[in-house]
């Protein structure tokens with residue numbers, strides 16, 4: 001008899017963005033005369049940088065001729081891209097990462113979701129709250145949690161990110177085996193200092209734990225004191241995996257390219273207690289279940305590292321950060337405390353009231369869509385996330401409407 005994975009039944013029935021879409025649709029159907037501005041979902045709005053488009057076109061032309069056509073490529077990614085990544089994203093920052101420690105993929109979402117399957121089912125997982133929901137849901141699906149009771153899954157060690165700790169949780173007193181960290185953070189926009197990340201690396205080394213460091217928003221860091229990679233911290237090579245994505249740095253949300261770094265020095269214990277290479281196991285998994293990213297897409301990703309590509313992607317992030325600054329300033333004028341937005345495209349606003357109530361207020365009175373913080377976890381209650389991913393025109397119009405609605 002065919003039966004289902006019963007762990008899926010534990011997943012919370014309603015999905016945050018589906019709930020939002022339902023309320024927005026109900027509003028727009030009731031008031032078609034009042035168009036809404038969406039500052040909710042974390043998708044980019046600006047087109048691909050010209051350097052990436054040129055590389056995409058050239059590589060597509062190569063595919064049109066027998067002499068230059070390419071079929072299956074290496075599952076881990078082409079050397080031209082892995083070498084550029086190692087050099088520009090890591091070695092240039094003093095982080096020792098080799099090209100063969102990089103696995104190119106079609107998205108950080110898949111990688112952060114899939115990585116847990118190479119680890120034991122009965123691990124103790126530590127996950128921040130609020131959080132990018134993929135970390136939690138994939139562990140629920142894998143059976144690593146009990147049921148959801150009062151908004152929290154039993155068995156997970158939640159790391160509260162609140163105003164009290166500046167939205168950067170410190171390592172807990174108790175041990176955990178697998179720790180998810182995300183900086184710059186989605187949804188709070190908070191960044192972690194060198195000392196804060198060093199405390200996590202130290203924790204992982206003391207407890208033989210593994211850090212999963214999601215740096216999907218790395219390109220928005222402007223403060224020179226903030227590390228861009230976990231591997232800028234001494235000792236991180238032995239305890240951390242890092243995830244990066246081209247989605248936000250170069251607008252690849254619709255093109256799809258990302259990568260995961262697994263240093264060869266990283267080990268985990270087998271059932272007999274012997275240290276085994278995590279890199280070797282992920283390589284086995286990756287080459288069994290994945291057949292590589294499209295060649296033109298990898299060429300487009302490699303163009304990010306050319307002189308023009310670097311200048312264009314920097315300008316792209318600066319544009320969104322300009323939106324973020326306007327949003328922060330507008331929230332300040334309304335007397336609302338917020339974090340994020342200076343090294344991240346998200347602004348986390350402390351609304352001082354129920355987060356869905358504030359969401360409804362902005363939708364109904366300002367026709368602006370934000371994301372209620374409660375959807376990202378219990379600690380998100382009382383907050384909303386405002387995204388800087390939009391045109392300048394829309395951001396300016398939305399802020400004027402919010403100012404009129406919230407007094």
Ligand SMILES: Cc1ncc(COP(=O)(O)O)c(C=O)c1O
Pocket residue numbers: 042106107108109110112132182186214216244245246247253257258
């Ligand atoms: C924290 C975080 N990690 C990963 C992703 C997914 O990135 P990708 O588009 O590469 O799948 C997102 C996308 O919004 C994100 O917010």
